[in-house]
Amino acid sequence: MIRRPPRSTLFPYTTLFRSPEVIKGCKNVVLTPNAMEFSRLYHKLVGAELPKDEDEIVCVTKVGGLLGNVTVVRKGERDIVSDGNKYLVCEHGGSPRRCGGQGDLLSGSLGVWTHWSLKAANNNAATSNMLTEYGAMLCASYAACWLTRECNRLAFCKYLRSTTTTDMIQEIGTAVRSLENNS
16 A cells, blocks of 8 residues: 555644544655644644643654654744654744734745755755755745744734734745845
């Protein structure tokens, strides 16, 4: 039987909660659970409730490892990215306003960053120390988190509490230029 990773970013977490083995070991898969989804996934894999007193990074790294080194982006006040071996934490920008659809912006940009990162890694164009140290999937995930948070920050500066994801999308060009200037 050939095991293929799910192709959609809309792969339902309900399926994953029932059968996490579906993606186990799929190195080019990135999960982007919010806090509630992550808690349920942790419970399924570990067989215990998510501990309130344990470091979030340890928990995310544990889940990535138990899934066979699948990359996990646990979205939250700070985004934690881990493949079960290494981790990155994105605390850049953002705002007090979380918009419905913000995760869609993260997932969409993640697809683009993943393509670019894998292409650079496969072409031995790993000119970035970060790409060499952390690999394509962690770097792509971090870049998507950074971009989403920067779009959120820029839009919030203009629209404050009325910020929507559409406002964030208008800031993609500015955010990408900012990321290129900071890398």
